[in-house]
Amino acid sequence: MLNINNLTVTLGGNKILNGLDLSVPAGEVHAIMGPNGSGKSTLSYTIAGRDGYEPSEGDITLDGESLLEMGPDERAAKGVFLSFQSPPAIPGVATMNFLRTALNAQRKARGEEEMSSAEFLKVFREHAKTVGLSPEKLKRPFNDGYSGGEKKRMEMLQMALFEPRFCIMDETDSGLDIDALRMVGEVVNSLRGPDRGFLVITHYQRLLDYVKPDRIHVLAGGRIVHSGGPELAKELEESGYEQFASEAA
Numbered sequence: 001m002l003n004i005n006n007l008t009v010t011l012g013g014n015k016i017l018n019g020l021d022l023s024v025p026a027g028e029v030h031a032i033m034g035p036n037g038s039g040k041s042t043l044s045y046t047i048a049g050r051d052g053y054e055p056s057e058g059d060i061t062l063d064g065e066s067l068l069e070m071g072p073d074e075r076a077a078k079g080v081f082l083s084f085q086s087p088p089a090i091p092g093v094a095t096m097n098f099l100r101t102a103l104n105a106q107r108k109a110r111g112e113e114e115m116s117s118a119e120f121l122k123v124f125r126e127h128a129k130t131v132g133l134s135p136e137k138l139k140r141p142f143n144d145g146y147s148g149g150e151k152k153r154m155e156m157l158q159m160a161l162f163e164p165r166f167c168i169m170d171e172t173d174s175g176l177d178i179d180a181l182r183m184v185g186e187v188v189n190s191l192r193g194p195d196r197g198f199l200v201i202t203h204y205q206r207l208l209d210y211v212k213p214d215r216i217h218v219l220a221g222g223r224i225v226h227s228g229g230p231e232l233a234k235e236l237e238e239s240g241y242e243q244f245a246s247e248a249a
């Protein structure tokens with residue numbers, strides 16, 4: 001499904017990602033763990049196609065098709081979704097209109113029928129309930145005046161709504177209480193399926209109690225330096241990244 005080959009990304013004169021290889025087959029959930037500043041967000045932005053995060057080497061393909069020539073909106077239409085570590089607010093933009101427009105733009109780009117207002121409202125309300133955002137909150141402009149936890153709930157609402165083929169979650173669990181964490185687990189597990197892949201960036205074992213990953217990778221020194229099964233999260237929590245970070249040097 002998602003294949004990353006020899007990915008090199010330079011920011012401000014530093015090679016943040018340096019020949020990174022990673023493969024996530026359809027139907028699998030892979031977790032990425034790694035020290036602060038190791039390039040986890042850089043990797044997620046590069047996959048999603050954020051401006052300024054163009055690789056100097058390597059390729060990223062989704063189902064064999066290179067994403068690199070596509071803009072972020074085209075990648076989204078192909079089903080690439082990024083849940084931001086720090087989701088931005090968009091004051092002045094009505095939340096439901098914004099999301100319906102975004103969803104219908106994606107559907108249109110895929111040659112699918114647009115969703116009517118009534119149909120949208122129905123699914124939107126269902127997902128809002130699942131993620132625990134009140135109708136009152138959702139009347140506010142997009143993420144405007146939301147707490148950190150509420151913004152993460154909004155990210156999960158979008159993920160449920162867009163039904164992306166490939167979901168990247170950049171520290172969605174950071175700063176969440178136990179109930180919100182369980183909600184994130186519910187959303188991921190309800191979307192899990194043979195045609196969908198996940199890349200879950202996290203620092204904590206806790207999320208992985210709710211979302212059982214197929215593989216865990218350690219990112220250090222600009223590449224994946226170690227990979228293992230779900231048991232690796234506990235090992236990392238106990239012994240830290242030091243042992244693997246030195247392998248990267």
Ligand SMILES: Nc1ncnc2c1ncn2[C@@H]1O[C@H](COP(=O)(O)OP(=O)(O)O)[C@@H](O)[C@H]1O
Pocket residue numbers: 011012016034035036037038039040041042043052
């Ligand atoms: N736009 C940028 N320009 C220059 N350096 C950047 C930029 N974005 C991130 N960096 C640097 O790249 C490194 C990796 O950052 P990041 O990907 O956010 O790490 P992580 O998400 O693993 O904590 C850091 O040293 C950070 O300062």
Ligand SMILES: [Mg+2]
Pocket residue numbers: 040041042085170171
């Ligand atoms: Mg980050």
